Amino acid sequence: MESRSPLASRDGWQLFPKTPRIVTKRLSAELATRISNMCTPRIILPIIALSAFLAIPSVGNDTAFGGTAASPYPVHTKEIRMASEQITIRSEASSSSWLYTCDFVFENMSNDPVTIMMGMPFFTMGDEEKGEFNAVLPTDEQAVAVGKPLVWKFTAAVDGKAVRVTEGKPTVNPDLLGSDYKVAYTWPMHFPGGATRKVRNTYKLAYTSSGGDNFLDYILKTGGLWHNGKIGRSRLTVILDDGRYILPVDDKPRDATMAGTITPGGYKVSSKGGQVVIEWDLKNFAPTQDLQVVLRDRELFIMDEVEKKSPAGMTRSELRKLRNFPYAAHGYVFKDLSLRDYYASLWYPMANPDFKEADLSKRSKELISTVKSLEAAK
Structure with a gap:
């Protein structure tokens, strides 16, 4: 998890900015x-x-x-x-x-x-x-x-x-x-x-x-x-x-x-x-x-990101973004501007100053652990 800084506002957006392709669609x-x-x-x-x-x-x-x-x-x-x-x-x-x-x-x-x-x-x-x-x-x-x-x-x-x-x-x-x-x-x-x-x-x-x-x-x-x-x-x-x-x-x-x-x-x-x-x-x-x-749903949104591309085929930079993805989805605010701007291009951030590691789901924790292992092997 990266260090945090104040969240930038997204005021004034009028059109439809960019989103990832959502793979996991279970809409009836x-x-x-x-x-x-x-x-x-x-x-x-x-x-x-x-x-x-x-x-x-x-x-x-x-x-x-x-x-x-x-x-x-x-x-x-x-x-x-x-x-x-x-x-x-x-x-x-x-x-x-x-x-x-x-x-x-x-x-x-x-x-x-x-x-x-x-x-x-x-x-x-x-x-x-x-x-x-x-x-x-x-x-x-x-x-x-x-x-x-x-x-x-x-x-x-x-x-x-x-x-x-x-x-x-x-x-x-x-x-x-x-x-x-x-x-x-x-x-x-x-x-x-x-x-x-x-x-x-x-x-x-x-x-x-x-x-x-x-x-x-x-x-x-x-x-x-x-x-x-x-x-x-x-x-x-x-x-x-x-x-x-x-x-x-x-x-x-x-x-x-x-x-x-x-x-x-x-x-x-x-x-x-x-x-x-x-x-x-x-x-x-x-x-x-x-x-x-x-x-x-936040947890499914995280899994959607995993399904877009296999972590095994990611670059070190992509793995870093994926590892921090669950933190960002829970409202953690990053000091690193490149990370903050990257996640803000995917969804409208909802800051959570009370975020704790315990807030992460078991699946998210497993994802973070797996990605860390892949990063170490690069």
């Missing part, structure tokens, strides 16, 4: 199909639906489905404009879940009053004994009863005041292709002519993972269905602080199932201490892509 075909064919929701709530998009996959043995979410969209009215949205999604390692804070500003573009119903539709927990879909849970939450919404700690507030939500069955919207939601939380809203109103929703969804990849999705395209088809300003922030996962750097067109995927474009990524932060600030935004981030 079912989840790949779910993501590549992800559609907009099929919900009508009278006038407006504020939707948490939870596309149910055909779940394989290696898939843990937690859910996804979506921007609000109108159903029967074009009078209401989405002036802005500010979405913050944060990983919570302790519960293997995503925490969502969603702030929206809506404007009534007409001079007439408009009364609407806003809501968030969700899938329900299935009955496993009947062969129905049964989803993964956050590790710190109680099980959801069969038929109840597959979401935790849902709240709704209008203009800063909590509103009471009603659980009910949403109506299918034939104009919006997507999945068949079973239940929705709804609440009424009234817009005087020309009025502006604010909505905040917070909630929690479990991780969706398959074959060592962790998928974060937030459907943006439905936001383009508001007045004039644009969102005045869309600020999106994803905060990753779960050290068990790596965000590979990516500079090639890749399908949405590959670790390192980040969409839409126009983002910047920064490494801030023990966090990786992805940010978008999009003005007059007509969404044509959905927010998507695909992470890779």
Whole structure:
């Protein structure tokens, strides 16, 4: 292990930087199909639906489905404009879940009053004994009863005041292709002519993972269905602080199932201490892509590197990089700039000042020992 120094920031990166070819891909075909064919929701709530998009996959043995979410969209009215949205999604390692804070500003573009119903539709927990879909849970939450919404700690507030939500069955919207939601939380809203109103929703969804990849999705395209088809300003922030996962750097067109995927474009990524932060600030935004981030399990990411090339055929310089690879993947920060820059070209670093040798897995320790022996023989 090499000595350390302060970690350099990666602020300002807008495009898709370089990533290694990931060899060990165990993504189930079912989840790949779910993501590549992800559609907009099929919900009508009278006038407006504020939707948490939870596309149910055909779940394989290696898939843990937690859910996804979506921007609000109108159903029967074009009078209401989405002036802005500010979405913050944060990983919570302790519960293997995503925490969502969603702030929206809506404007009534007409001079007439408009009364609407806003809501968030969700899938329900299935009955496993009947062969129905049964989803993964956050590790710190109680099980959801069969038929109840597959979401935790849902709240709704209008203009800063909590509103009471009603659980009910949403109506299918034939104009919006997507999945068949079973239940929705709804609440009424009234817009005087020309009025502006604010909505905040917070909630929690479990991780969706398959074959060592962790998928974060937030459907943006439905936001383009508001007045004039644009969102005045869309600020999106994803905060990753779960050290068990790596965000590979990516500079090639890749399908949405590959670790390192980040969409839409126009983002910047920064490494801030023990966090990786992805940010978008999009003005007059007509969404044509959905927010998507695909992470890779840290231990499998290390093994991916080994599978790229046999250590026995590596040069001494390559062996040095491989020997230090597990340390870097655990957040160890190197004083040697060449090592630090090399690893930063492969993934967005998440510094861990509390790293200890004991944090390394048995497999990583065996890898380090093997590489040391090969180095000594060179």
